[in-house]
Amino acid sequence: MKVDLEQLKKPCSCGRTHDISVEEIRIESGAAALLPRWIEKKNYRKPVMVCDENTYEAAGKTVAAMLPGIGIICLDPKGLHADERAVALVAEKLTECDVLVAVGAGTVHDATRYTAHERGVPFISVPTAASVDGFVSTVAAMTWYGYKKTMPAVAPEAVFADTDIFSKAPVRLSASGFGDLLGKYTALIDWKAGHLLTGEYFCDTICGMELDAVRIVSENLDGIRTGDAYACEQLMYGLILSGLAMQMIGNSRPASGAEHHLSHLWEMEAVNTHVDAYHGEKVGVGLKIAADIYHRFADYLESSDFALSDYKGVETELLTYFADPDVKKQIEEENAVDPLADIDRAVLSCKSGELAKLLRKVPAGEEIAMLLKKAGAPAAMEDIGLSEELVPLSARLSPYVRRRLTCMRLIKLTDFVL
Ligand SMILES: [Zn+2]
Ligand SMILES: [Zn+2]
Structure with missing residues (x-):
């Protein structure tokens, strides 16, 4: 085509x-x-x-x-x-x-x-x-x-x-590509949340185009595992479309959110040793984790427990996990401007219900895991050699790898416990 x-x-x-x-x-x-x-x-x-x-x-x-x-x-x-x-x-x-x-x-x-x-x-x-x-x-x-x-x-x-x-190509590579593509679920919701809370520019056409591609590919997962030409062609089309979306917007906003930040964090080896997994494999596992957290966060936002935190800005003590002085310096530069500073707390309070609805548009973690497994991709921390115990720390630390508003980062403005 x-x-x-x-x-x-x-x-x-x-x-x-x-x-x-x-x-x-x-x-x-x-x-x-x-x-x-x-x-x-x-x-x-x-x-x-x-x-x-x-x-x-x-x-x-x-x-x-x-x-x-x-x-x-x-x-x-x-x-x-x-x-x-x-x-x-x-x-x-x-x-x-x-x-x-x-x-x-x-x-x-x-x-x-x-x-x-x-x-x-x-x-x-x-x-x-x-x-x-x-x-x-x-x-x-x-x-x-x-x-x-x-x-x-x-x-x-x-x-x-x-x-x-x-x-x-080896099936593991295509399965990894599917993980990267599926990651659009959280990336697009993070983008939409930015639009909802700060009025950040958002393009509905591009978002819809990407979601269509994810859906079509998700219907042919057996084909990815067996190297079926049609399924792989649809996957390639979806991946290229996602790349085009970045080109059309001028940055990676439509393709990279909390799930990629988790993957980047593990690649930087700040809280873990070397992870021998492909990019899309780490993104897929990151997505599963983000999806679980986003659903819990949605419940929290709608509960009587919901309260704003006394967040005072970038948690500098957390950044000490980046032990390499050069890496730490880069992270500090990335965080010289805090994307959470753009959030009006009153707006967050009043739009918490809308935010919860957005978060629930991400498929639940179990469904993500099922899709990843069906394509032959890893879905859990252990599958890529990481301990499940690293999840809370990874979730707290990963938003700091990029100056970008994500729902994972938004959590810091509330008393939600990761
Ligand atoms: Zn990617
Ligand atoms: Zn547009």
Whole structure:
């Protein structure tokens, strides 16, 4: 299928006209074969492909055969992460080039989009797995010297997502992509809550578009586990749509909320040791936890126990969990402005019923767990090697990894006990 970008560029119901920089998105069987024509049309002379040894086998060699003379940067997948080291490995091998071609999943894409931004060259995306929603994003989510950061980068000018390639990816990668997609449930509610309480800009069309994609994918979960082409294609479509939503809004607000903050916290290893799990796996578990808490918080908001706390600002004593001085400094900078300062307590009191209704729109934790399991993704802390006992601390600490209003952060304005 060809994503109708022209339709999305039309003036929107939210009053804005959304910006989309990607020029072409194809999600279909044989899409990779469209790459040579694109290179020719754009008159690129020195394309360079970035891949790793696994994605070279899965798709890179096909691309190399189609484009004789293409430069190849093939990374060792062992210990490869979206961090300063991966970027340095690409930079080390990159000589002349006028376009980069990312052939891989999330890590290869993040390293490529960052490098493309630095070099001032465009890049083309050939995703080899439906594993993350960041393929068309304008920013790269990277760990930069231990701190999980959103780095400036560029969106691809074209995406050629070939079903024959990504539907054959290891099932664990597709299941992880489903976790990332399902995370929209809390991300979108966090965004809506921001709109409800502070009047923050919100786009109903984009929100609806994302929820539709999540629903369609949720109806084909057996297919994700079995690598069914249709199910994987729908998943890729949903993930790309989520990335487009970020591009259209200009930041990750429509795709990342409390569930991603939990995942980022665990990646930063402030309260835990290294977690050997994919991004979407951590997001899925984060979502299950956030969903449980949001439902309990909704009950609390409607109960006679509901009371505002004497919150006095960022809990600096909690931030000492970030032991690395550089990481701690970054966290402090992130929290120099407290998103809770925008909240009028009287408004929170008077809109607590509406907020509770919003929170209940997130499917209950058991339902989230059931969906994740059905797709073959982890659903509980133990599944990703973390202790269940870490939940309350993670929930308290994780809102501080980003300067963003989430319902998890809002809890701090009340006496609700995590
Ligand atoms: Zn809009
Ligand atoms: Zn994500």
